[in-house]
Structures are given as C-alpha cells and as structure tokens.
Amino acid sequence: MIRIQKAVLILTVVFLAGIAAVESAYAGAMLADLENALMCKCDDKCGKVLINCTCSTSDETRKKFTKLLDSGLTVEQIIQQQVEKHGETVLSAPTKKGFNLTAWVVPFGALLVGGLGLRRLIQTWTGKNDSGKKGPEGEGEKISSTGPSKYSRQLQDELDRLEL
Amino acid sequence: MNDIGEFTLMVALATSLYGTVAYVMAARGNRMDLYRSAGKAPVITWACVMVSSIALWNALFTNDFSLQYVWAYSNIELDYFYKFSSFWGGQKGSLLFWALILTSYMTAVYFQGRPKNLLLVSYAMAVMLAITTFFLFLLNFSTNPFERIPLPPLDGRGLNPMLQNYWMVIHPPTLYLGYIGFTVPFAFAMAALITKNLDDAWIRLTRKWTLIAWFFLCMGNLFGASWAYVELGWGGYWAWDPVENASFMPLIVATAYLHSVMIQEKKDMMKVWNMSLILLTFVMTIFGTFITRSGLIQSVHTFDEATLGYYFLAFLLFIIVLCVVLIIKRLPLLKSKNELDSFLSREASFLLNNLVLLGIGFATFWGTIFPIISEAVRGVKITVGPPFYNQVNVPIGLILLALIGIGPVIAWRRATWSNLKKNFMKPVITASVGAAALFPIVPLSNRSEIYTYIAFILCIFVMSTIIMEFFKGTRARRELHQETAVSALGTLVWRNKRRYGGYIVHVGVVMIFAGIAASQSYGTHVEKHVKIGETIEIGDYMLRYEKLVPIQATSVKTRVVAQLAVEKNGRRIWTARPEKEFYKGQDQPVSEVDVRSTLVSDLYVILADFREDESATLKVYLNPMVSWLWMGGWVIALGTVVCAWPDRLEQRRRLERLKRQQAVFAPAQE
DSSP: OHHHHHHHHHHHHHHHHHHHHHHHHHHTTGGGOHHHHBBOOOTTOOOOBGGGOOSHHHHHHHHHHHHHHHTTOOHHHHHHHHHHHHOGGGBSSOOSSGGGHHHHHHHHHHHHHHHHHHHHHHHHHHHHHHHHHSOTTSHHHHHHHHOOOHHHHHHHHHHHHHTO | OHHHHHHHHHHHHHHHHHHHHHHHHHHHHTOHHHHHHHTHHHHHHHHHHHHHHHHHHHHHHTTOTTBHHHHHHOOTTSOHHHHHHHTTTSHHHHHHHHHHHHHHHHHHHHHHHGGGTBHHHHHHHHHHHHHHHHHHHHHHHTOOTTOBOSSOOSSOOOOOGGGOSHHHHHHHHHHHHHHHHTHHHHHHHHHHHHHTOOSTHHHHHHHHHHHHHHHHHHHHHHHHHHHIIIIIOSSOSOOOOHHHHHHHHHHHHHHHHHHHHHHHHHHSOOHHHHHHHHHHHHHHHHHHHHHHHHOOSOOTTOOTTOOOHHHHHHHHHHHHHHHHHHHHHTGGGGOOOOOOSOSSSHHHHHHHHHHHHHHHHHHHHHHHHHHHHHHHHHSOOOOOOHHHHHHHHHHHHHHHHHHHHHGGGSOSSOOOHHHHHHHHHHHHHHHHHHHHHHTTTSOOSSHHHHHHHHHHHHHHHHHHHHHHHHHHHHHHHHHHHOOOHHHHHHHHHHHTHHHHHHHHHHHHHHHHHHHHHHHHHSOEEEEEEEOTTOEEEETTEEEEEEEEEEEEOSSSEEEEEEEEEEEETTEEEEEEOOEEEEETTOSSOEEEOEEEEOSSEEEEEEEEEEOTTSOEEEEEEEEETHHHHHHHHHHHHHHHHHHHSOOHHHHHHHHHHHHHTTOBOOOTTO
C-alpha cells in the first residue's frame, strides 16, 4: 500500500511540476497579444475582449494599435497607455500585483485548503474504519501482523471481479 | 386576449399562494382533504400561466403593439419563427417563460407523485409553489408583460438582430429547462430536511429529474456556444462572459452532486455534503438569474431593463439563510457512517473529483464577482476576462480529465496493487504510446500548446479506460452466457444502464475536451482585403473572392453577401457565402458567418467589411476539431438517455422503501 501511495504522490508531484513549468514558460509571452490583453471600449460597453469583438470600434482600435506598434511602441507601452486612458478596467485580466493578486491566488489557495481538508477527512474516515475492524481481543492486530491471508486476498480479487 | 392573459396571471398567483399554504397545512395536520384540495393548485397554476403565455404569443403573432413588450421586441416584418422566440427575448417575457417551465415541471412532479401520497412530495410541492409564487409576484407587480401603451405605435422596435438566429430559438428554452429543472431536486431536498426523511429516498425520487435538468443545462451551454460561434463572428464559442459563467457554475456543482450522490447510495455517506451540493446548485441558478437581471455585472447577455436585482438578491439571501438554518438544525440526523477503507478507492477518487469540480466552480465564481470585490475594496473597477479563466481553470480541468479516467475503474472500498495494475496497465501504456506518437507531430511552443498536448494524452488515457470497461464487461457476458459480441454489449448496457450510460457521457465529455484543446491551440486565421478574383490561402484551402451581392431581404433588413469559391488541391469543394446584415434603426450590422465543418477542422469565413468598389475585407479561420464539441454534446445526450431510461424494478423498490418508513399520509380525515 505504501508503494502505491508513493507512486501516486510522485505522479502528482510530476504533474504539478509540469504545470508550474508550463506557467513559467509562458509568463513572458502572456502580454504578447494586445487583442487578448485588452477589452473593447466601444460606446455600447459590449464587455468583450478585443479579440472577440467585431464592432466597428474594435476594428478602429485594431488599426490604431497596428499603427502604434509600427511606430515602435512596445506591447507593454501600449497597454500602459491604454490603462492611463481608460483605467484598469481596459485590461482583460487583473494584474498579478497588489490586491489583484488575490484574484489569482485565492482559487488555487481554496483548492489547496480543500485538498488538505479532504486528506484529513479521508485519514479520519479510514482511521475510523481501521479501528472499527479491530476485534475486542486484538484480532485485527493479529491479522495485520501476519499480513493478508490467502483467503483475504482471494476475497479482494473476487470483489475486484464483482465490478464487471 | 391581453386582459385574459393579465387576469390569469393574477389567478395563477392566488392559486400558487393557496397551494403553498394548503400543502403545508395538509402535511402538518395530516389532512387528506386539504391535501386533495391543494393538489389542484399546481394544475390550475400551470393552466393559468399557459393561458397567459398563449395570450402573449397571440399578441406577438398579431402585432399587437398596444403591449409595450410586443413593441419593444417585435415588429411587423419579423419572421414568425422569431416572433415565437421574442417571447423570451426580453426580461418580462422571459420571466413568464420561466414561470411556464416551472409550473410545467411542477405539474409533471405532481402527476408523478400523486399516486404515492407521500409526505415528502407534499412538502416538495409546497416549496415549488412558493418559488412559483415569487416569480408570479414579480410578473404581476414588477414586470408585467401585459403592460399597455396608451397610444399604440404602428410598428415595433424589432428583436435584437443578434437574437435572430435559429440557435436563439433553441438555446434559451434548453438552458431554462436546465436551470429551472433543478428546482425539483431542490424542492425535494428541502422537503427531506423539513420532514426529517433524510435517508436517500429524496435522492432516488429525484435522480431522473436531476439528470434531466443536468442534461438540459449541459446542452443549453453547448447550444449557447453554438450560437456564439455562428452569430458573434469572432471565430470562437466561449468568452467566459459573466452570464456564460452563471450557466456554467450550476452545471459544475450539479456534476459534482451527480457523482457524490453515488457514494451516499452505495455507502450511506456524505449526507450533509450531498444536501449542500443540491442546495448550492439551485442557489447558483438563482445567482445566474440575479446577474442577468440586476445589471450589476457588465455582460453582453444582460437584459435591457435589468431592474430586478434587489428582488432576486433578497430571494437569493432568503434561500441561502433557509438552507443553512435547515441543514444546521438537521445536522444530527444527517450524520452518516463516514467510513472509508482506503485513500485508493473509488469513493476517495469521487471525493477528489468533487474537490476539483468545486475548485473550477469556485474559480469561476471568484472571477465573476471579483470586479465587485475590487470596486468595494479599492474603489477601482477591473475586468476579469478569458485570460484569467483560461489560466486558472485549464490546469484544474486537466486534473479533472485525469480523474474521469481514474474514477470509474478504480475499485470500490480499497484498490490493491493487483487491481490497479489490472485496470490501469493497458490505458497507461496506450496513453504513453499516444504521447510518443503525438510528440513529433504537435507543436509545443507555448503554454496553450503544451496544455493541449497533455489534454490529448489524457483523452487517450480516459478513452482507453472506458473502452476497456466495455470490452471487459462484454467479454465476461460472452463467457457466462454464450452470447454474440453485439448481444452481450447490448445486454451489458441495458442491464447496467446507469453505469454504462455514465461511461457514454464520459466519452462525450472527452470529445468536448479534445475539441476545446485543439481549437484553442492550433487554430489559425488570415485577414485580407481582396478585390474580385483575388485569393486568400489558409492551410490546404484557397479561397477565391467571386462577387458581392446586395439583397433587400425585407423592408427593414438588407443583406450583403460575399461569394467565395473554396478550392482544395485545385478542386472546387465548397462555396462560402458570409454576409453582413443591416437592420433599419440599428447602428451595428450583424455578421453572418459561413462555416464548412469537418471532423478535422472548420473553415470559418467572415465578411468583416466591404467597399463600394466591391472589394471586401475577409477574415478566414481554420479551427481544428470544433465539430467534436457538438458531437460530444450528442454523445452526452445519448448517455443521459441510457442513464435516465426507466427501470421499473428500481421504481417499485423505491416506493416500497418509502412505505416501510411510513412517510405517507395516514388518511385520518378521509
């Protein structure tokens, strides 16, 4: 059982490490696409990201950005310019600093806390079950000290097959 | 007819109010006479709401512009098809539509539960009638669809051109059937809390209703995505708009419930959890309605007259407080055995599945309300758009995809090493071979592409586990009953509808995951200004711009259609006709895209702009595997039908169990 738990732990760590690596690989390129990073600011307040918007304002904005990029401004400078003009609301996602950082951290934090809580809950529940299995005269200990018998293995195999 | 419609709305309100009180009194006093009297309320309320709805449809079809609603959402030229859908095009009509569906569900539950005389049904009816009363109160006193205009205009304003699409005839009713359908399990959960019948009877009674609601909500989301894809003209189908999120969140919570409820049925565990999940699902549906109708959060879906925020906020808070109080009061009765044999068991994997699903639900909820929190804390309005949801939800979604493969094949109680090896060896090998085969083919240059690669590997893994399950079950039946493979497979599914129906649903989900992954990462697009005869190349396709045709479709609508010959390997394979539609009185034209859909990719053509010299700006997208999303939806539909198919033996067992518990009326005053 310990072997299985270790295997699961290693797989989880590898998966999470993979995700972390992917995150860092992309971080630099995140603001590369202006259309993705900025909202459309049309009069209708369509509430769409520029890349998803098809109104005439969005077309004009795209043309304007193309000119600005051609003039030598960087993506970050254009974004900064837009934030100064329209406020933070022009950004399609919260920045990753200050109070806005909570937007990014809280979902993963909640998941982590939930995961730890779940682990504890399962530990409690499995512990309860283990103690429940122990007979009044320490039969459970006796069985566990000798390891699973031939019959308990057979029972487990049959239970596995029952799933068919 | 309008007077009749208005009058029947009042009668419906009075009847539903009476029904609520009568059902509660009947159940509390164990009075059969009152129970029978109350039993007429759901049917009468439904009939009244139906008459009212027919009156509004009649006004729409007969261009009765004396009604403010008809003037605002229809006009003489509007196609009958869309006059029909104008019914739910605005806030007032959509609320009436909500009441119509709610009362229809209620009547169906009434006829289903009538022969059983269950105390549980009685309270559930009272809860549903109370909710109906809330909506009818709004319809009568706040947003009356029969509000008149003193001097009726000759023509109406017309329906928003964006809503003049066939998907908008299908999408809202489907979504509403899902949203409102969760009222049934919610009502039974509340009834179970009130009557203290807290075993799994309420779950079994509402299992099919929950499945139906879940199915419609799932399809409603997919139909909404289809509408966005063909109507909004930006090449995508999901924009993480607050209102899209609002329909996505109850779906996610309900999915968690559908999984965790299996543990309660199997092991009598997690009663508080399941109760909380179904109540939360309903709360989420009301939250979604609150967002759409409050104007609090900026969204493309928000109704023009978003004035009902306070009513829905009050209703939402009332429900939350009621649910919390009831659960706390019944905590001692909701105690379960709560015993698990091992971390490595199906029960534990379902718990993890619940955690991940709720993680996605919470992240979506957090992103939706964060602009309000930011404004309250910092006084700064911010936007939380697709980049946030993609970065947060995609990794969590990948964990979920892995669990879809692990959960169904890991053993109940305790998985042994041999069990794990037996069930996972082949899928893991298949996924590894798939990963190796895909590695040289797929690009891996950015985050999105790497995620897609991981998603593909997981899709292969999950599909392998599902195929293995079907294969093992069929082989076992063949060996035991000497059946042919087809017959063994058929009987296997038929005898275990719930289990194998669930697997079919999982196949659909995998297809959706694959479709989303491919289309999000490997899509390409070209934007080009072309003159007649010039070409655009994308992938293997060459599009030759042939002509631009203006068409006066109606007195209020002009279509401008661009025609393009689409060639592949020098052979003409399709003619694309994207267009722009101009509506009288509307500032913005509407793009009507043209799509050639295949299993491999969609060729998606948009007429972005045109000039008097007939030159045009065209956007052409090559979106891989989008059709997998829609096909996945139909596979989910098939799986749900299999799961929900009636099982008479189970129905009989359920009723017997309830009767043994004496949760029925004693006919004391008959």
